[in-house]
Amino acid sequence: MRYSKLLGKTSRQAPKEARLISYQLLYRGGFIRQSTAGEYYFLPLGWRVHRKIEAVIREEMEKAGAQEMMVPILHPLSLWQETGRAKEASFELMRVKTRSGTEYALGGTAEEMFVDLVRKLKLSYKDLPFNVYQFSSKFRDELRFRGGLLRVREFFMKDAYSFDENEAGFKKQYQQMADTYQRIFSRLGLKETMMVEADSGYIGGDYCHEFVYPSSSGEDVVFACDHCQYRANLEKARAALEPKNPKEKIKEFRIGKQPEWVCTMKDNVRHYGEPLWRYLKNVVYVDEKGRIIIASIRGDQEVNETKLKKAVGAEILRPATEKDLEKIGTRSGWVHSWGHKGAFYIGDEGLKMVKNFIGGYKEKNSDAFNVNYGRDFSYPLADIANAKEGDLCPACQRGRLKKIRGIEIGHIFQLGYHYTKKMKGAVFIDRQGKEKPFYMGCYGIGLGRLMATVVEAFHDKKGIIWPKEVAPFNVHLITLKGKEKEGEKIYRQFKKEKIDVLWDDREDVSAGEKFADADLIGVPVRLVVSRKTGNKIEWKERSREEITLLQYNEVIRKLKS
Numbered sequence: 077m078r079y080s081k082l083l084g085k086t087s088r089q090a091p092k093e094a095r096l097i098s099y100q101l102l103y104r105g106g107f108i109r110q111s112t113a114g115e116y117y118f119l120p121l122g123w124r125v126h127r128k129i130e131a132v133i134r135e136e137m138e139k140a141g142a143q144e145m146m147v148p149i150l151h152p153l154s155l156w157q158e159t160g161r162a163k164e165a166s167f168e169l170m171r172v173k174t175r176s177g178t179e180y181a182l183g184g185t186a187e188e189m190f191v192d193l194v195r196k197l198k199l200s201y202k203d204l205p206f207n208v209y210q211f212s213s214k215f216r217d218e219l220r221f222r223g224g225l226l227r228v229r230e231f232f233m234k235d236a237y238s239f240d241e242n243e244a245g246f247k248k249q250y251q252q253m254a255d256t257y258q259r260i261f262s263r264l265g266l267k268e269t270m271m272v273e274a275d276s277g278y279i280g281g282d283y284c285h286e287f288v289y290p291s292s293s294g295e296d297v298v299f300a301c302d303h304c305q306y307r308a309n310l311e312k313a314r315a316a317l318e319p320k321n322p323k324e325k326i327k328e329f330r331i332g333k334q335p336e337w338v339c340t341m342k343d344n345v346r347h348y349g350e351p352l353w354r355y356l357k358n359v360v361y362v363d364e365k366g367r368i369i370i371a372s373i374r375g376d377q378e379v380n381e382t383k384l385k386k387a388v389g390a391e392i393l394r395p396a397t398e399k400d401l402e403k404i405g406t407r408s409g410w411v412h413s414w415g416h417k418g419a420f421y422i423g424d425e426g427l428k429m430v431k432n433f434i435g436g437y438k439e440k441n442s443d444a445f446n447v448n449y450g451r452d453f454s455y456p457l458a459d460i461a462n463a464k465e466g467d468l469c470p471a472c473q474r475g476r477l478k479k480i481r482g483i484e485i486g487h488i489f490q491l492g493y494h495y496t497k498k499m500k501g502a503v504f505i506d507r508q509g510k511e512k513p514f515y516m517g518c519y520g521i522g523l524g525r526l527m528a529t530v531v532e533a534f535h536d537k538k539g540i541i542w543p544k545e546v547a548p549f550n551v552h553l554i555t556l557k558g559k560e561k562e563g564e565k566i567y568r569q570f571k572k573e574k575i576d577v578l579w580d581d582r583e584d585v586s587a588g589e590k591f592a593d594a595d596l597i598g599v600p601v602r603l604v605v606s607r608k609t610g611n612k613i614e615w616k617e618r619s620r621e622e623i624t625l626l627q628y629n630e631v632i633r634k635l636k637s
Contacts (some may be wrong), residue, residue, distance in 0.1 A: 079578060079579060079581060082120060083120050087106070095622070096532070097532060098529070099321055101539055101540050102225065102531060107548075113221060115229055118215070118524075128547070129526055140207070141623060144208075147189040149212060150181075152184070154245070168569055170215050184214050185518075199504045208457070209234060210236075214232070225528035226293075227295070233521065237517070240515040254285065257519070259286075266485065269287050270289075270394070271287055272288055272307035272309050275309070275382050279494055284490060288485070289483050289532075291483050294482040299478070299479060299480075299484055306472065310462060319429050321432075329444065330445050330446060333441060334347075341375045357368050357375070363393055373460070381393055392632055413435070421456075486519075486526075488518070488520075490517055491516035497513050542599065542600060542619050547601065550599070553566060555580070555604075566605060566613070600618050602615075603631065613626055
């Protein structure tokens with residue numbers, strides 16, 4: 077490719093909103109441009125990288141025995157209604173209506189479509205197991221798009237779906253996909269990727285795992301044990317229960333004086349000087365049914381809304397307003413840990429680990445002291461709090477959890493019968509001639525996010541350093557003034573040798589600008605032809621500082637090796 081003809085040149089400035097280095101460099105290097113918020117054009121350079129990532133994924137999926145196909149991006153809304161997800165995913169689901177009035181969902185994920193397909197095929201146990209996948213555009217009406225390609229509304233995704241007779245067969249496919257994903261990420265240079273326990277969200281199923289690449293730019297939070305292999309993201313991570321004051325004797329409950337201004341955890345610490353875990357804290361939510369839910373936790377904890385939703389059977393939670401609190405006779409800072417009529421109470425399991433809490437029944441100039449769960453108040457407990465750095469590992473109960481930021485680059489799900497029992501006729505004929513529902517799994521990778529993650533991992537102050545597997549070109553050829561004819565000859569020879577080359581053939585650009593552009597674009601090998609190089613070619617790898625002069629034949633041999 078002649079750089080002079082390439083659509084999308086480099087830029088010295090990135091957009092003001094581009095805070096992440098991947099967004100800055102992909103923009104400046106001429107790989108992407110923004111269409112509207114959360115949607116991007118892939119320019120020719122960017123699409124070449126995108127297609128190479130796709131090729132790696134396809135190759136590994138084919139090795140695993142998966143079969144590529146395609147389903148429509150417009151999904152009949154009736155399918156989503158059949159599984160109940162039209163309501164559950166309403167905050168992300170984009171709906172469209174045809175001129176005839178038929179409603180469709182703009183596919184953000186395709187479980188219903190694949191189940192609808194297999195139930196129409198009338199399969200038997202002889203057809204199982206199988207794994208089918210596609211590369212397709214997805215659309216989710218994200219509210220928090222950010223960071224260039226890391227969180228968008230429209231994206232290109234590889235999504236795969238496996239169908240088995242039973243759980244035993246599925247587990248083999250699940251492990252095979254986990255191994256396949258690790259090979260994909262390793263080939264892209266992301267060898268530090270972690271497989272971590274995660275929450276299934278509205279995808280459904282009993283368990284799932286994310287693949288997270290450690291990065292300070294990531295919005296995922298992972299907790300990893302420093303002793304064993306326990307890994308889980310923030311939504312899923314647990315902590316082993318540890319008594320905070322086991323030697324302390326349980327004291328008599330009392331109501332004591334407390335200044336009116338003591339309302340928050342900071343106020344408590346300031347007034348009493350006790351550690352945060354000593355105080356009771358109440359966080360109030362309202363669900364989609366209008367229930368007022370009081371989540372009672374220790375002062376050193378934070379409510380995990382994902383866990384809380386599951387514990388109370390809610391689909392949506394929002395923070396309670398002052399008007400909501402008025403309905404149960406209270407206001408902010410004065411919520412009781414028990415006794416508000418009309419409220420649904422639930423506590424975290426950590427409440428059992430403290431003797432003699434302070435708080436929980438705030439009045440104007442008083443509060444409760446020596447409060448103990450089970451004796452002074454009682455209601456259902458569940459794991460509804462975030463894990464914290466330093467917590468005891470729930471798996472080995474020896475190590476401590478450390479907090480790691482990262483980027484989610486893949487996700488695999490056990491679905492079981494979650495869809496096939498909801499969608500009528502999603503069955504196969506077993507060995508006894510009886511109808512049985514398929515046992516399912518699904519597996520996704522977002523290609524744009526993966527591309528951005530590679531840039532987050534491989535760059536320097538000058539620009540991107542693409543791994544060879546996904547670089548837009550293998551060679552960046554630069555000819556300087558007076559060597560235009562030699563450059564043309566080498567470029568044509570490279571094309572004959574089928575070497576993937578980007579040739580900077582611009583005649584009105586300085587050597588410094590050409591070198592800066594080459595560093596920014598990040599092709600693995602830079603070749604320079606100039607008067608200084610004479611009859612030789614200057615060879616420099618983007619990831620190294622060393623420069624060598626080689627004969628043309630040596631260059632060809634080195635490139636092909």
